[in-house]
Amino acid sequence: MLLNLIKDKYKTISIVGMSKNSGKTVALNHLINEAEKSKIPIGITSIGRDGEFKDIITELEKPRIYVDKGTIIASTEELLKLGSAEIEILRTTDFRTPLGNIIIGKVKSNGNIEIGGPQTLAEMKEIIDIMHCLGAEIVIMDGALDRRSSAAPTISEATILSTGAVLSRDMNKVVEQTLHAVKLFNLPAIEDKRVRDIMSNSMNENKIELIDKNLNVNTLSLPTAIGGGKNIGGRIKDDSKYLVIPGSLVKDTIEDIIYTTKRFKYIDIVVNDGTKIFIDYRDFIRFQRLGVKIKVLHPIDLIGITVNPYSPTGYSFDPIEFLEKMQAKIKDIPIVDCESELCIVHCAL
Template sequence: MNLIDIIYKKYKTVSIVGMAKNAGKTVTLNKLIEDAYDRDIILGITSIGRDGESKDIVTNTEKPMIYVPEGSFVATLAEKLDEGDAKLEIIRVTEYKTPMGEVVVGRVRCGGYLQIAGPQTNRGIKEISDFMLSLGAEIVLIDGAIDRLSSASPSVSEGTILATGAVISRDMNRVIEDTVHTVRLFSLESIIDINDKTVVKEIMEKEKIGIVDTFLNIQYLDIKTAINSGKVIGSEIKEYTKYVVFPGALVGKTLIDIISTTRLFKQVEFIVRDGTKIFISPKEWLKLVKMGVKVKVLEPINTLAVTVNPYSPQGYYFDSFEFLKKMRIFIKDIPVFDVMLGDE
């Protein structure tokens, strides 16, 4: 089975996100493009941010360029059209601007290498993806930007491929632990009850921390962020509190402060939009779960596959077969690929 087999005729928009810079995200994207081209699948390709430059502007290491085949649709920057050798027919100059220029959408008339770019917001990426689908793209691939796991959000794409690799740590077990933790956060249980979900959505849209009781009454807290506000939140939890809703990020210290403030935390469910909003280490997460903390999401992330990159730009690497085998032992329900090794 190829990576493309997991997607084709099942999902229209798929994001590729990396656990860290140089985790193999661009290699994964190139593999998907190659597989799609071999099967005459028309792609749309965009990015949150910019990708496709030959050198990594952060680490100054060589980067794999992105080859865009004839007939595909791409989003790029008008100012960067002359830097690649692909030939584009511009279809639309969008209203989206980045610090490096304005985003344009075009059809590839002559295949070649190109920098990929797109809007810097989830809403913008969704709009560009829908436009490409309307032009005839069968699948839109969204290349996530540096450490922007938020591009895995269900508000952006129907499914996500997670790229992980040796760059995270010299310790293979640590890489596996961090990857398994991310996959778990992505697949957290969501709210099922339609009425509860409606109330939580309302709080998310207001972008304020909200406390919901068993009768679905909402109390909004007059604090801008949950960070360093755990004790304030904890003091507002009552015997009839059902949910505490966080529209933004949820960090470990917030939950620890809530726990230290009230014993009622075990009867409450803490709600975030999706797993990309949680910033808690694997060890801290397991500790909180054992203590009885329950975290749910408004929308779970549909993780379609995990890709592994055994090489690090720092010069060290893992045994490819051992790395792949171990990752598959710990991640059983989701396909794991080594696209560099060619394992499928």
């Protein structure tokens, strides 16, 4: 099911979980299994760590990542020792992590693996390029809510979002939170090429900047927007048109801007992509009603959603009801329950 969303369309995708135990590893294993049956060579890596037997924080058991012979993986020296799959080392890199350098290898015999990838997006992009050169037709990046940078469109062509009962005992709240994530991933993009070029430079240089109607740029001397909302608000002028924030956008920053100036209604706040926004759905709706406008430099191509109706803490949802409620709110995106192999879509898989 999931492979049909990807093959012949994308070379690099990310699977991003809304939280721990949201079913992301189940989705990853489902995709690995489909690729094996279709004889499509794949590569697997992660921003962060995944595939361990127990979550190192919650100590809850987790599904293992099971890979087949021929799969190319990028992981660390220490984590490669913990899996049961036999790995042939193809390339050793200089990319350091707390668990050793990143190593790229090929699976020689089927088994479980633990993966931990590079620490930066630039390193991840290079790792992906190497994996493609070594024969991976599709590279899959594993991610999570607290490391959603794996969905950044600068390195991932498309994204699959995993959500599940673990978010809340209230099914409606899970649906609301998932719908909010979908909306963030699909925020409107800046289209004017001249403006995009200016903003790309701001993002690359990690500069918070105000751009006026004549495309003049005013750089703010702030290392981050977090805690700087009042300073930013005080710098917004009548002719300001865009506020460029290269890092994270959080609730307090927007609230301080609103408190400081009424001019916020006449500007677009621009972030790199929807993974940079850390505002819950109720506050986001409230800000929109007040006139806050948020756009992105890079929209994210969300091609599918997987749902997990089971929580590791002991409760669950009815799988069909959960799937139907999710699809009632989220249109035109295929939604799949990999565990039950259920699927509801408004577009062909």
